[in-house]
């Protein structure tokens with residue numbers, strides 16, 4: 001996983017639990033990356049990210065999925081700050097999400113050629129609906145749902161998400177069915 005995701009995790013932990021919590025997390029988690037020093041363009045083992053999230057949720061006594069989901073929401077707000085070009089004027093949550101696979105992640109791949117991105121396939125059954133079929137060996141549909149909800153927050157839209165198919169239940173992808181409700 002790219003270093004930028006780790007630097008967002010660091011910011012997320014410091015914002016919610018303080019700098020000491022981040023230091024303790026680094027000291028008490030067995031990481032492959034020496035000293036837990038992550039830089040944005042670097043590539044680091046996924047295991048390190050999962051180990052930090054697992055240790056953090058244990059410390060906070062929160063289910064790991066709740067932490068990953070909240071992190072996804074936080075990352076959406078960071079993308080909005082750091083990658084302003086992808087958020088074009090006049091976009092809605094739906095048009096932004098519809099552009100992730102064919103525009104945003106394509107540009108991300110140009111920025112970071114060694115990145116390992118998920119794939120999305122889309123269905124557009126109605127003006128207030130979008131289906132995102134999520135494919136990734138990382139099976140991070142919870143992160144995807146947090147990101148989607150975070151995008152909704154950016155556009156002041158509520159997005160209801162149902163997941164009738166999930167890789168964690170043996171499907172070959174996660175089917176995320178979204179309904180957009182103006183707040």
Ligand code: HEM
Nearest residue numbers: 001002079083086100108115116117118136138140144147
């Ligand atoms: C400006 C917007 C976005 C940028 C710059 C961006 C960039 C990235 C980057 C750098 C990674 C890390 C991949 C790696 O380190 O190997 C990533 C992963 C990911 N992105 Fe995006 N992304 C954006 C929007 C979104 C949105 C809106 C979604 C909504 C579903 C999304 C879904 C994901 C997921 C689920 C992953 C985790 C990796 C995986 O599942 O394999 N991204 N993205």
